Amino acid sequence: MRRFFIVFVLIGALAAPFPASYAQRKSKTTAVAAAASPARKAAEDITAAQLRDYLSFVASDEMEGRDTPSRGLNITAKFIATLLARWGVKPAGDDGTYFQKMALHHARVEAAGTRADINGQSYSYGEDFLAIPHVGAVSGSLVYAGHGWLVKSKNIDAYRGIDVKNKIVVVSNSGLPKGVTLNDLRSGGKRGEDWAEPEAYAQKMGAAGMIEMPDFQTLANWERVRRNQQAGGTLVVTKLEDSRGSSLPSLTLSPKMAAALFQGEKHSASEIFQSMSGSDPVAAFDFGPNKKINFTVAGEPETIWTQNVVGVIEGSDPLLKNEYVAVGAHYDHVGMGPAGSNSRGPARDGNTKDIIYNGADDDGSGTVAVLAIAEAIARSARRPKRSVIFVWHCGEEKNLWGSDYFTRYPTVPINNIVAQFNIDMIGRSKREGDTSAPNRSLTGTNEIYVIGSKLMSTELGEVSERVNKSYLNLSFNYLYDDPNDPNRFFFRSDHFNYAQKGIPIIFYFDGVHEDYHRPGDEVQKIDFEKIQRVTRTILVTMWEVADLKTRPRVDKQLPPELTGG
Numbered sequence: 001m002r003r004f005f006i007v008f009v010l011i012g013a014l015a016a017p018f019p020a021s022y023a024q025r026k027s028k029t030t031a032v033a034a035a036a037s038p039a040r041k042a043a044e045d046i047t048a049a050q051l052r053d054y055l056s057f058v059a060s061d062e063m064e065g066r067d068t069p070s071r072g073l074n075i076t077a078k079f080i081a082t083l084l085a086r087w088g089v090k091p092a093g094d095d096g097t098y099f100q101k102m103a104l105h106h107a108r109v110e111a112a113g114t115r116a117d118i119n120g121q122s123y124s125y126g127e128d129f130l131a132i133p134h135v136g137a138v139s140g141s142l143v144y145a146g147h148g149w150l151v152k153s154k155n156i157d158a159y160r161g162i163d164v165k166n167k168i169v170v171v172s173n174s175g176l177p178k179g180v181t182l183n184d185l186r187s188g189g190k191r192g193e194d195w196a197e198p199e200a201y202a203q204k205m206g207a208a209g210m211i212e213m214p215d216f217q218t219l220a221n222w223e224r225v226r227r228n229q230q231a232g233g234t235l236v237v238t239k240l241e242d243s244r245g246s247s248l249p250s251l252t253l254s255p256k257m258a259a260a261l262f263q264g265e266k267h268s269a270s271e272i273f274q275s276m277s278g279s280d281p282v283a284a285f286d287f288g289p290n291k292k293i294n295f296t297v298a299g300e301p302e303t304i305w306t307q308n309v310v311g312v313i314e315g316s317d318p319l320l321k322n323e324y325v326a327v328g329a330h331y332d333h334v335g336m337g338p339a340g341s342n343s344r345g346p347a348r349d350g351n352t353k354d355i356i357y358n359g360a361d362d363d364g365s366g367t368v369a370v371l372a373i374a375e376a377i378a379r380s381a382r383r384p385k386r387s388v389i390f391v392w393h394c395g396e397e398k399n400l401w402g403s404d405y406f407t408r409y410p411t412v413p414i415n416n417i418v419a420q421f422n423i424d425m426i427g428r429s430k431r432e433g434d435t436s437a438p439n440r441s442l443t444g445t446n447e448i449y450v451i452g453s454k455l456m457s458t459e460l461g462e463v464s465e466r467v468n469k470s471y472l473n474l475s476f477n478y479l480y481d482d483p484n485d486p487n488r489f490f491f492r493s494d495h496f497n498y499a500q501k502g503i504p505i506i507f508y509f510d511g512v513h514e515d516y517h518r519p520g521d522e523v524q525k526i527d528f529e530k531i532q533r534v535t536r537t538i539l540v541t542m543w544e545v546a547d548l549k550t551r552p553r554v555d556k557q558l559p560p561e562l563t564g565g
């Protein structure tokens with residue numbers, strides 16, 4: 001049936017009186033091509049109206065800005081799962097569900113029970129010291145260990161010549177040791193073994209507790225940090241089974257309490273402070289045998305669960321269906337509350353009453369685009385040859401938690417994922433004549449930033465270009481496709497964790513705009529025609545990749561600038 005129809009249409013097109021308008025010709029060829037390609041046919045199912053319906057739910061005030069973890073996020077997860085079940089998309093989370101559960105370890109510091117004394121002289125929480133909410137009571141002798149880091153590749157070991165077992169380690173942790181870069185850590189072997197940050201190293205070496213000298217950042221934000229610790233803010237959220245973090249009870253001292261701690265010791269607190277701001281580091285040393293500190297951090301450790309949402313549409317090819325094309329977005333945003341915390345910016349119009357960060361573009365637009373792609377494929381009579389896995393990541397705004405978790409604990413074999421398409425902000429367009437500074441780098445209605453498509457696989461980049469040119473011919477802007485892009489967009493969304501696992505990625509992004517991380521990022525400002533165009537293009541491109549005879553070859557190493565974050 002399908003074939004006859006094609007010939008008929010072709011004749012019709014040729015017979016039409018000339019000249020026909022470009023749009024007419026374009027839509028005619030698209031219609032012809034759609035008939036030919038199941039992907040384009042399926043893409044026709046994706047409409048601005050459909051996208052608006054879904055986004056009006058996902059980015060509504062009722063979702064309360066979808067913070068991780070939060071009620072609004074959980075409701076959105078249920079919304080996505082309900083639709084997937086309706087369309088017959090296979091659950092690919094835990095235990096036959098659509099949810100990949102993540103345990104977030106959460107604790108509040110209870111000021112009442114949190115106390116410390118040095119040789120019986122007591123100090124108060126919030127004024128003289130702060131406490132990372134790792135609950136516990138500690139007492140014993142002290143040892144000073146400089147910056148506290150281990151970086152074997154740089155021959156750095158803060159514990160050389162000292163024994164910290166069952167002692168309380170005092171460190172002057174002002175970030176990476178001198179001469180060490182993040183790249184050194186990334187290329188420096190296994191975290192916790194070949195290199196370790198002070199907390200983890202102290203725990204590994206059997207210390208009883210840890211004391212940090214305050215750096216300028218902490219002193220400048222003392223009050224805010226204290227409030228966060230007592231409110232159980234997001235500062236301390238770690239993944240329960242994540243061995244990378246530490247659970248060592250530890251204090252950060254005020255200058256006054258630090259002075260008391262180092263009184264009568266080999267070096268004074270002010271010498272230590274000077275060494276933190278660049279003068280020669282002070283070598284590690286044991287405190288005098290009579291100097292004892294006791295401290296208790298009281299708090300309520302709590303586990304809060306959140307989730308990635310994961311579904312699969314199985315491929316039609318008996319062999320290739322064992323490989324996957326991944327399509328993803330993040331369905332979380334920055335929640336609700338005053339500007340200034342949780343990476344929330346102030347309202348452009350100065351309205352402080354609206355504290356809900358709806359995240360319609362960031363990343364409601366990607367969330368509904370992935371939904372529309374899943375629906376279109378699920379409803380299509382034909383399926384791509386490879387399987388398609390859809391992942392709605394949580395915690396992207398919290399440092400890419402969801403994609404970090406999924407790529408470390410994948411629910412399908414990670415080596416079978418042949419490419420990942422990441423959609424993060426595709427719903428805003430710069431209007432004609434808009435010369436405002438905040439929208440300077442925002443793309444036009446028929447334009448989108450494409451990042452990473454050529455970075456790891458020449459073939460993937462070519463497919464992306466070829467499909468676009470022969471389909472809706474969007475304007476692909478490669479401005480940020482530069483390893484040295486000062487905005488570092490390559491690091492700033494979920495594709496990054498897939499790329500770290502050697503999976504070639506394509507990241508679609510509309511550019512920062514006036515409502516980025518502000519309450520004004522709302523549904524009524526979204527360009528739904530743009531989301532429709534970009535989403536259709538992504539569906540046809542990922543389908544092309546899913547039907548390739550062989551998976552796209554990774555023929556290029558990620559440039560060192562782009563490894564590791």
Ligand SMILES: [Zn+2]
Nearest residue numbers: 362363424425
């Ligand atoms: Zn985002």
